[in-house]
Amino acid sequence: MSSASENLAWLPVVPALDPALASRLRWAVDSLAKPPGSLGRLENLAVRLGTIAGSIPPPRIERATLLIFAGDHGLCEEGVSAYPSTVTAAMVRTLLAGRASANALAAAVGAETTVIDIGIAADLPAHPGLVDAKVRRGTRNAARQPALTADEVEAALAAGVAAAGRAVDAGADAILLGEMGIGNTAASALLMHRLLPAPLADCIGPGAGHDPEGLARKRAALARAAARTAATEPLSVLAEFGGLEILGMAGAAIGAAARRRPVVVDGFIAGVAALAALRLRPGIGDALVFAHRSAETGHALLLAELGAEPLLDLGLRLGEGTGGLLALPLLRAASRLLTDVATLDEVLAGVA
Known part of the structure; x- marks a missing residue:
């Protein structure tokens, strides 16, 4: 490509x-x-x-697989997150140890989980629950240059398609989208701004917990990133802003929909991944089941513009696929x- x-x-x-x-x-x-x-x-x-x-x-929806794509963002160099990028790898290790929120909820609802390293800025040891699909060690800093090359965009989408295919081949009746990546609300805001489109200010929220000073820094950095490029064509936008875990989820959504499996979309970041998938394959919309309305700024607007009515509204904003896991029992009940x-x-x- x-x-x-x-x-x-x-x-x-x-x-x-x-x-x-x-x-x-x-x-x-x-x-x-x-x-x-x-x-x-x-x-x-x-x-x-x-x-x-x-x-x-x-x-019946008996087996469900949560695919958690993990990747880092060069944008973190601009202070867009309240936490350093090293937390991504640390949280992935926690997921693999079975001690993250997603693990607890997956156990409660009987879902399987797979973590896909699609762009962590660290090398993790092999683990039975970890798929190595690393495209690169984090994206480039989108405030200064394109986050990804065209080839990297394709590789990330393809990794997502492949992950969904493996899950379906293993017997999954539904695919749930999840993510882990410090800085990914920043990349998601930029993608929503261009792909929806929507005013950038309406897409930016506190993410993992910015104070007012940190939120102002995040807004300024994203304004610089948006001003750097006028891209609006979907693949170009994805290359300009990343991120790898968002592209992985978009590819997984397309791959699962192509196999006639419902795609359970988590909150803001997974919702932006679904938006990217819709811009690449408009017919995917019928397969998307939006799990919940996130408390993160921008998500309510995104859902409204997509005409999506989420199943739950619990004030969640964690990510990891946690909202999708909580919605899974509703899909199982409906399927019966x-x-x-x-x-x-x-x-x-x-x-x-």
Whole structure:
């Protein structure tokens, strides 16, 4: 790939969903032994899951895999984060030890987790739960130069596609997107600014906990990064601002959707990855299930502009895929409506 403007023929094709199937699924849900609409948005989710899978009834969502992509950001040189980049590797070690928040929630809901080193600025020892897909040791400083080359953008997207493919081949019924990367709310704000688009000020929040002085420093650094380039074409924007874990999630979303698996999108950063995936493969939108509304600045605007109605609103802003894990039981419940609930005709016939 010689430039970020080249075509995307190498990316998997996402199958178009069948509106006639959606209508049949809606009829099937309305035929269950309950007043139509009485399970509210859970019924809509059941229809979505069946439409994504292309079947009536939809397959039960038993196995779910959280893919946590980890990478660092050169933007941290500008003080855009309250924490140093070294925390990324430290938190990945915590994830691999099973002691992070995502591990606790994954255990609670029965999800599998895989951590993908797609761009950590350190070399970690081999571990059964760690996939080495490192494109480079962190992105370049986007306030001063493009964060990635065109080839690195393609490599990161391809790593995400491959990670989703491995999870599906191993039996995953749903793919959850997660991330770890100090500075990634800064990169996400820049991507949202150009890809949505939206005013940069509306996309910038405190991230992992900036004080007012730190937030002012973050705003100034991102303004310099945005002023450095006028890029608006999706691949060019991704090259200008990064980051590798965001691209990995975008690739995983496309790869999972191409395999007819629901893609559970976590909060702000995963939401921006979903936005990137949508700009690269517009048909992916039907496969995206937005888990929650994050407390991070910009996420509510992003969801509104995408017409997305998240399943939960708990004031979360951690990342790691934690919101997606908390939404997983709702997907499992919705997937059982058309397999486990009697129809009204069965009840009236006395055979339920």
